[in-house]
């Protein structure tokens with residue numbers, strides 16, 4: 001009796017709890033369903049967004065390449081706190097326009113020629129659109145074989161371009177050149193089984209023109225405590241291979257263990273290309289891992305000039321490339337390639353037990369086997385769609401055009417006795433300075449750079465070569481054409497003359 005009563009109680013309670021629970025869930029569902037809008041609402045937003053981006057692209061020709069940071073309007077982003085309520089799209093696009101689009105560098109402008117610009121080729125955005133709507137999980141082959149295969153196919157295409165053997169090469173589409181070099185450097189560390197206790201006896205060789213990203217990668221990989229040799233350079237700022245070999249010999253004599261040499265296919269400062277063939281000879285002789293940072297220059301392999309300059313690139317062990325630079329993709333697309341997967345084991349494939357299903361499908365390598373990322377942005381479609389929609393020919397032409405535009409600019413300034421030029425460009429970066437009064441020449445060239453930036457029609461930025469301040473022009477955007485270089489020359493000369501008059 002008592003027992004039956006208890007059971008009855010329990011059933012009643014369950015029933016009552018369930019009713020209540022269901023009501024609560026239903027009420028929440030009604031609210032949470034606002035996350036899923038119907039087709040009518042979606043197309044309303046789409047139209048607004050497309051309208052905004054179309055306007056942006058149609059006016060890009062005549063708009064600035066740089067908007068000086070405006071503190072006033074910028075604070076709006078902080079003021080407009082995230083709240084419980086929805087905001088109208090028009091208001092948000094307005095906010096985006098003033099606070100994002102018209103602040104700082106215009107990454108999509110063909111007159112952005114500072115640092116290493118990116119491109120933002122349009123079909124990539126459409127690839128991202130599909131990617132984000134369908135939301136492929138491209139971390140493991142098991143989950144999205146097509147997405148992973150698309151990335152692997154692009155990696156194979158890049159491996160072919162570099163000259164790595166298909167049978168052994170692997171790679172990863174990552175966020176950029178920094179993570180790509182990190183992957184290369186971690187691979188070197190693991191191929192040589194460098195352990196914490198012997199890091200201080202290990203030696204790494206690179207030049208002082210190598211990118212800051214390499215320092216970061218050494219730091220993250222724990223290798224910053226290795227012996228790091230900054231190898232001397234020739235007058236064109238390329239690694240001096242005699243100095244490299246001499247340094248290696250000295251280190252071996254001192255009982256140290258050289259294991260890694262890092263070279264650059266187009267330094268960021270001047271576009272200098274290290275002599276890969278000779279470095280590869282040395283790497284082979286002393287059994288070093290040879291990593292190339294080709295973040296800026298890699299895709300010039302699509303041109304005859306690049307193929308000649310990069311002779312020996314295929315003899316490296318790993319390489320970092322940046323499709324968001326010389327393949328003109330939007331920011332967030334880098335690529336790491338490793339020549340021989342058997343040398344690295346599976347350093348980053350540390351698989352969790354909940355991924356058993358993923359482990360059972362081993363026929364194709366997955367991004368997580370090579371990269372520290374697990375859930376990752378599927379970067380394949382933003383890369384594949386432009387290549388397929390447009391074909392490779394216009395990419396090749398654009399890269400050759402960039403090389404010639406840099407030469408054109410270099411010739412122009414060489415013919416003007418008011419300018420001193422840095423090394424003759426091997427790729428598409430030109431360094432120069434205006435020959436102001438020797439006592440103030442660095443300061444005045446910085447001033448000149450500021451004046452050009454204040455004008456904003458073109459964006460250039462400077463750098464030190466030794467103790468001399470140079471302004472740099474990096475011709476990298478697919479939107480940079482002859483008239484943009486002419487405009488840069490015109491602005492440069494008139495701002496310099498204004499400065500001269502004022503000083």
Ligand SMILES: *Cc1c(COP(=O)(O)O)cnc(C)c1O
Nearest residue numbers: 116176177178211213268295296
């Ligand atoms: C841009 C660049 C990097 C850094 O790459 P991110 O894509 O910015 O991470 C590294 N090395 C060189 C030579 C570069 O030009």
